[in-house]
Amino acid sequence: MKEICIVFCLSKQLLSLDDTRHLAEVLSSILKPEDILTLQGDLGAGKTTFARYLIRTLCQKDIDVPSPTFTLVQTYETPAFTIWHFDLYRMKVPDEAFELGIEEAFAQGISLIEWPQNLGPYYPHHALTLSFEDEGSAKKVTIRGNTQWETRLCHLKI
Ligand SMILES: Nc1ncnc2c1ncn2[C@@H]1O[C@H](COP(=O)(O)OP(=O)(O)OP(=O)(O)O)[C@@H](O)[C@H]1O
Numbered sequence: 161m162k163e164i165c166i167v168f169c170l171s172k173q174l175l176s177l178d179d180t181r182h183l184a185e186v187l188s189s190i191l192k193p194e195d196i197l198t199l200q201g202d203l204g205a206g207k208t209t210f211a212r213y214l215i216r217t218l219c220q221k222d223i224d225v226p227s228p229t230f231t232l233v234q235t236y237e238t239p240a241f242t243i244w245h246f247d248l249y250r251m252k253v254p255d256e257a258f259e260l261g262i263e264e265a266f267a268q269g270i271s272l273i274e275w276p277q278n279l280g281p282y283y284p285h286h287a288l289t290l291s292f293e294d295e296g297s298a299k300k301v302t303i304r305g306n307t308q309w310e311t312r313l314c315h316l317k318i
């Protein structure tokens with residue numbers, strides 16, 4: 161059985177879209193190829209909104225970032241890497257993830273994954289996990305990661 165060691169846990173209220181944008185901008189500054197962010201939370205919890213701001217920041221452009229609800233994956237090119245935005249809500253079996261390019265994403269790109277639990281045995285336990293919750297007009301996020309993520313995030317003003 162794979163060892164899961166979460167040592168970093170931080171909760172934050174996201175009272176407005178601006179708060180979500182700020183979080184995305186701050187986190188974007190430390191991301192690099194091979195990083196994986198799993199975005200957890202119920203329908204409407206704020207996952208795509210966060211991904212949208214993160215992608216726009218990394219691409220340095222105010223580009224259209226649709227929810228990949230039906231395509232399941234959408235990619236975005238930056239000069240340094242490809243961003244892979246997955247929404248696995250409609251994925252029927254974990255093996256489908258290979259057809260979507262998950263191996264290439266994990267090996268070379270930055271991966272943002274909504275509904276990551278649908279990966280089953282392929283769930284990336286070394287990912288940084290952002291768990292979103294709907295709190296009426298606002299949202300809440302809880303960020304969890306391993307020692308490596310703690311080291312990388314400890315100097316950020318989240
Ligand atoms: N911090 C926030 N404050 C207020 N509203 C927000 C915030 N973040 C997101 N929203 C709003 O909440 C709604 C749902 O957000 P979003 O589509 O990102 O959820 P989701 O988790 O991706 O849902 P799904 O599981 O259906 O893909 C949108 O209308 C969005 O504008």
Ligand SMILES: [Mg+2]
Pocket residue numbers: 207208209227247274
């Ligand atoms: Mg979504």
